[in-house]
Amino acid sequence: xIAPDEFKxxxxxxxxxxxxNFNMAEALRRALSEIGWEKHEFAMVWGIGCHGNGAxxxxxxxxxxxxxxxxxxxxxxxxxxxxxxxxxxxxxGDGYGIGLxxxxxxxxxxPNITVIAHNNQIYGLTTGQASPTTDxxxxxxxxxxxxxxxxxxxxxxxxxxxxxFVARGFSGDIEHLAGLxxxxxxxxxxxxxxxxxxxVTWNKLNTSAWFxxxxxxxxxxxWETSNLDAALALSMTSFHELTCTPEQCRIPIGVFYQAADxxxxxxxxxxxxxxxxxxxxxxxxxxxxxxxxx
Amino acid sequence: MAPRTPYGxxxxxxxxxxxxxxxxxxxxxxxxxxxxxxxxxxxLTEYPSLIKGGHNTYHLRVSEDEIFSHVMPTDVLVALxxxxxxxxxxxxxxxxxxVFDPHDIEADAIDLGERAGEICLVPVPLTEIVRExxxxxxxxxxxxxxxxxxxxxxxxxxxxxxxxHQFARxxxxxxxxxxxxxxxxYEAASQVQCDFPFRLAPREGQPTRVLADGNTAFAIGALxxxxxxxxxxxxxxxxxxLHFMAAHAEEQGVVVKHxxxxxxxxxxxxxxxxxxxxxxxxxxxxxFSLMVEAFGFAGVSxxxxxxxxxxxxxxxxxxxxxxxxxxVRFAIHAAQGEFLRVVLAPGDQAEAFEFAWRAFNLADQxxxxxxxxxxxxxxxxxxxxxxFDTAAVAVERGEIQLKGEVTGYARYRPxxxxxxxxxxxxxxxxxxxxxxxxxxxxxxxxxxxxxETRVVQNAxxxxxxxxxxxxxxxxxxxxxxxxxxxxxxxxSTKMPVREAMKWLESDGVSANALxxxxxxxxxxxxxxxFMERGRRTILVEGNATGQLQGLIREYCLxxxxxxxxxxxxxxxSPELIYTTTHQxxxxxxxxTLGGAVVSPKGAEA
Numbered sequence: 001x002i003a004p005d006e007f008k009x010x011x012x013x014x015x016x017x018x019x020x021n022f023n024m025a026e027a028l029r030r031a032l033s034e035i036g037w038e039k040h041e042f043a044m045v046w047g048i049g050c051h052g053n054g055a056x057x058x059x060x061x062x063x064x065x066x067x068x069x070x071x072x073x074x075x076x077x078x079x080x081x082x083x084x085x086x087x088x089x090x091x092x093g094d095g096y097g098i099g100l101x102x103x104x105x106x107x108x109x110x111p112n113i114t115v116i117a118h119n120n121q122i123y124g125l126t127t128g129q130a131s132p133t134t135d136x137x138x139x140x141x142x143x144x145x146x147x148x149x150x151x152x153x154x155x156x157x158x159x160x161x162x163x164x165f166v167a168r169g170f171s172g173d174i175e176h177l178a179g180l181x182x183x184x185x186x187x188x189x190x191x192x193x194x195x196x197x198x199x200v201t202w203n204k205l206n207t208s209a210w211f212x213x214x215x216x217x218x219x220x221x222x223w224e225t226s227n228l229d230a231a232l233a234l235s236m237t238s239f240h241e242l243t244c245t246p247e248q249c250r251i252p253i254g255v256f257y258q259a260a261d262x263x264x265x266x267x268x269x270x271x272x273x274x275x276x277x278x279x280x281x282x283x284x285x286x287x288x289x290x291x292x293x294x
Numbered sequence: 295m296a297p298r299t300p301y302g303x304x305x306x307x308x309x310x311x312x313x314x315x316x317x318x319x320x321x322x323x324x325x326x327x328x329x330x331x332x333x334x335x336x337x338l339t340e341y342p343s344l345i346k347g348g349h350n351t352y353h354l355r356v357s358e359d360e361i362f363s364h365v366m367p368t369d370v371l372v373a374l375x376x377x378x379x380x381x382x383x384x385x386x387x388x389x390x391x392x393v394f395d396p397h398d399i400e401a402d403a404i405d406l407g408e409r410a411g412e413i414c415l416v417p418v419p420l421t422e423i424v425r426e427x428x429x430x431x432x433x434x435x436x437x438x439x440x441x442x443x444x445x446x447x448x449x450x451x452x453x454x455x456x457x458x459h460q461f462a463r464x465x466x467x468x469x470x471x472x473x474x475x476x477x478x479x480y481e482a483a484s485q486v487q488c489d490f491p492f493r494l495a496p497r498e499g500q501p502t503r504v505l506a507d508g509n510t511a512f513a514i515g516a517l518x519x520x521x522x523x524x525x526x527x528x529x530x531x532x533x534x535x536l537h538f539m540a541a542h543a544e545e546q547g548v549v550v551k552h553x554x555x556x557x558x559x560x561x562x563x564x565x566x567x568x569x570x571x572x573x574x575x576x577x578x579x580x581x582f583s584l585m586v587e588a589f590g591f592a593g594v595s596x597x598x599x600x601x602x603x604x605x606x607x608x609x610x611x612x613x614x615x616x617x618x619x620x621x622v623r624f625a626i627h628a629a630q631g632e633f634l635r636v637v638l639a640p641g642d643q644a645e646a647f648e649f650a651w652r653a654f655n656l657a658d659q660x661x662x663x664x665x666x667x668x669x670x671x672x673x674x675x676x677x678x679x680x681x682f683d684t685a686a687v688a689v690e691r692g693e694i695q696l697k698g699e700v701t702g703y704a705r706y707r708p709x710x711x712x713x714x715x716x717x718x719x720x721x722x723x724x725x726x727x728x729x730x731x732x733x734x735x736x737x738x739x740x741x742x743x744x745x746e747t748r749v750v751q752n753a754x755x756x757x758x759x760x761x762x763x764x765x766x767x768x769x770x771x772x773x774x775x776x777x778x779x780x781x782x783x784x785x786s787t788k789m790p791v792r793e794a795m796k797w798l799e800s801d802g803v804s805a806n807a808l809x810x811x812x813x814x815x816x817x818x819x820x821x822x823x824f825m826e827r828g829r830r831t832i833l834v835e836g837n838a839t840g841q842l843q844g845l846i847r848e849y850c851l852x853x854x855x856x857x858x859x860x861x862x863x864x865x866x867s868p869e870l871i872y873t874t875t876h877q878x879x880x881x882x883x884x885x886t887l888g889g890a891v892v893s894p895k896g897a898e899a
Contacts, residue, residue, distance in 0.1 A: 011738060043719040045565070048730070055727050056738045061719035063568050064729045064739060065561065066591050072558040076565025076573065077719075079549045080523050084569070084719055105554040271549045276571025277696050277718065279547055280520025280654075283687045289514060289542065290681055293504035294330070 004029035020171035020197030031181035042085035049091035051118035068099030080276030108161035120199035128202035156235035165191035218254030231257035304357035311374025320435035321352030332500030363789035397421035414488030440479030508672035515650025522571035531673035556581035570718035576602030590629030598657035616863030617670035619836035641788025659692035712758035773806030780828030781807035793868035
């Protein structure tokens with residue numbers, strides 16, 4: 001087993017002191033260690049944002065992709081490298097804003113990819129603009145009169161497309177979060193772990209303290225993870241009044257929904273069962289295809 | 295009237311009618327009949343024209359000699375509706391024929407104008423034939439194919455065989471109906487007594503030929519290169535590559551994905567390339583516009599991907615089904631920042647195959663994105679070929695490690711030729727980051743902002759240019775070393791230019807040509823030397839602003855003496871190049887052909 005710290009790169013994280021990303025990274029390293037994969041058995045893909053800066057802080061094989069575009073390259077890798085586990089890290093602006101289309105399509109596609117969303121409900125790296133998951137009516141530098149749109153409901157969107165593993169975590173509970181990551185890694189198919197990860201610099205509303213007063217664990221409430229309709233209904237907790245009290249808005253964390261034994265996208269094809277590079281070990285014989293053109 | 299000369303022994307057939315009449319399918323059947331009978335063929339599909347209701351045509355050229363392109367005249371016009379006749383009557387040759395259905399228009403209602411007496415009317419009761427055989431309306435085109443062969447007195451067997459093959463997997467009754475329709479059409483046309491001067495007979499002892507359009511040729515070239523993933527979003531004229539790849543995906547072990555958009559398509563390719571898989575995506579200008587950011591990502595991350603950019607008239611949605619060569623500059627300059635890309639421009643179907651497999655080698659050897667720049671004229675049109683030169687194919691993967699272990703690995707370690715070892719995930723010790731940010735030699739982004747590191751890495755990537763110039767296909771020259779006129783062109787213009795050169799030669803005008811097979815890195819030396827040698831240099835390109843002309847000015851500080859541009863959506867015809875060249879030589883009075891621009895220097899004798 002590889003110790004969690006062995007997944008650290010020599011570079012020191014540059015996140016703001018107190019940033020939820022520190023705990024997420026710790027939870028991820030623990031989950032990687034406990035799942036027992038060797039370093040050459042998986043690869044990670046990041047989008048652009050504060051979460052993406054994490055690409056520098058892991059000693060893993062990975063790709064720091066474009067803003068909003070972590071899922072497509074991860075899909076290209078997953079479909080051509082059945083021998084690798086693929087993990088995507090993306091942000092809320094990154095994955096639910098500019099990259100929302102890829103997110104929804106990936107959910108319905110069910111490739112064997114774990115998606116970890118760093119959801120701090122704000123644009124951090126570009127200094128505090130409203131993100132797609134910023135609460136309705138919250139004021140930010142780009143919405144001085146408050147956000148006039150309803151927030152994106154990532155859990156609901158994933159469920160609406162019958163994603164096969166949908167969970168939510170909170171960076172304030174490392175142990176719980178590491179457990180969710182491990183379950184997601186073990187799941188065959190598209191696994192989403194949307195993580196509330198407070199931004200200490202730009203989001204003065206959805207703070208760690210705010211979350212601590214509101215989160216509860218699904219597994220401690222006899223939640224049935226196989227009920228899609230109930231999970232969809234529960235996902236509507238994404239919408240709430242800006243000034244809701246802890247009693248008024250309860251935030252569930254844990255596994256909303258998991259469907260076992262659903263075929264992955266890769267299962268539908270035989271071409272995906274062989275590493276793609278093996279197709280180019282020499283020229284293909286195309287003589288039958290050419291003679292059919294006669 | 296279109297001139298009979300300078301064509302050889304050949305027949306040109308046009309099938310026209312509204313969309314949905316199975317015109318392209320009928321034409322493809324006919325080209326196969328002649329190809330199997332030992333002829334060279336070249337077809338041109340045009341759809342839709344500017345007529346309300348849509349007007350589709352399929353033009354087939356059948357020749358005893360090797361041919362390079364389509365031509366303008368028609369010897370047999372198959373009018374599947376009355377509107378087709380006035381649209382194409384001017385292109386009919388003397389002694390030509392119109393096959394029509396009296397159900398659409400009566401013979402005496404056809405106004406031949408000045409052409410009366412020169413053109414043979416061949417009434418064939420297509421609608422009635424279809425009714426008699428119990429078939430559906432679309433079968434009229436099969437009866438019409440029978441009529442074409444009947445009028446030409448060309449044996450019907452080939453068509454019947456082709457129909458049996460085509461309908462082999464369907465209800466046997468449908469095959470029988472089609473065969474009966476073809477026979478009836480043949481008989482009806484045989485009864486018309488006209489002196490049709492263009493007779494062809496099946497040719498014995500000819501080598502086997504295959505029929506391929508540019509997209510099919512490209513796809514086969516990608517397959518032979520060992521493509522492992524093809525991702526695309528449908529866009530004319532590139533879509534048929536997706537269809538071909540999808541049809542052969544499982545049998546050939548290619549992951550084929552129709553993605554949610556072009557952004558996903560190219561990024562999916564980059565992900566596959568990260569894993570060591572050869573990957574490609576094809577599109578047209580609009581789709582490539584969406585791909586541009588990721589194209590730069592491939593550049594900075596040194597990802598080996600192939601992009602097929604098959605252009606049509608722009609900007610924006612433009613003219614989807616027509617052709618243009620106006621994205622050369624776009625291909626060369628796409629994406630912010632400075633990085634090496636290679637732009638190859640195949641000129642015909644054989645080169646679409648060749649440059650497809652070469653593109654994968656170049657992408658791997660240079661670890662950078664490679665564009666194969668085509669256009670609708672190349673993508674869509676089918677010609678006979680002796681097959682593809684698979685013997686020349688080699689898979690060159692460059693500096694890559696796909697398995698085992700690597701020690702002291704640095705993905706972006708500076709190297710003399712700019713190319714570093716690429717060890718893919720799965721190789722032990724290869725745990726590094728492939729980055730869209732500027733990065734250090736290990737792929738880390740934050741140290742990439744260091745001024746010195748930035749210069750080292752940027753210079754490393756750009757230094758691959760030297761290696762690129764030694765690896766890319768050199769310009770190809772046609773014709774004698776010294777000539778009266780010297781053409782310069784890139785891409786599909788090769789086809790009509792070579793055809794026109796043949797005709798000029800037969801008029802005693804010596805012509806040579808330089809084809810830029812690689813548009814970038816720009817082959818400045820070769821172009822410069824060719825221009826220095828040329829007496830009259832004529833640049834032929836399918837855009838309004840002279841994009842290749844601008845590149846020649848930029849890289850060679852030279853100007854061609856003449857240029858011919860076309861930007862009306864239509865491909866260059868050999869007639870346009872031929873007549874304009876004669877005009878440049880002062881041999882003929884000026885001709886007006888759509889879109890042709892002859893520079894003021896054209897007045898020179």
